[in-house]
Amino acid sequence: MKAEDIAQFKNLLLLKRNLLSGNVTSLEKQALKRSRQDASGDLSTMPIHMADIGSDNFEQEFTLGLIENEEEMLREIDEALGRIAGGSFGKCEECGKLIRKTRLKALPHARLCVACQRKEEESQ
Secondary structure (H helix, E strand, O other): OOHHHHHHHHHHHHHHHHHHHHHHHHHHHHHHOOOHHHHHOOOOOOOOOHHHHHHHHHHHHHHHHHHHHHHHHHHHHHHHHHHHHHOOOOEOOOOOOEOOHHHHHHOOOOOOOHHHHHHHHHHO
16 A cells, blocks of 8 residues: 555544544543533422433433443554554455455444455354
8 A cells, every 4th residue: 555545544543533532522521420410401409200310321321332332443543553553554454455445445444354344244
């Protein structure tokens, strides 16, 4: 792969990394740092209804799931940046063939070619 292509993918990965880092921070604040009254805008001091507690718990668990997914994506991006530094970016980790640029444009952190990705998904 050409050096200019590598530089383009590196910039794309860094851009996605910065965007996701901001999203994770925002989601963490939303899920963990706010009380129920702050989150709902409720100014009353009346006891909380059980349904409200259930809704709040669901929203918090949903947000924590999103955080987990975005943190996994950040790990994959960091690994891709490591492959760039190590000179193996764009090569399938399974078969060693080059990963198509169209796939890397869509998924710049891809570590497998389409054929090997299919095999991996079918085996799960």
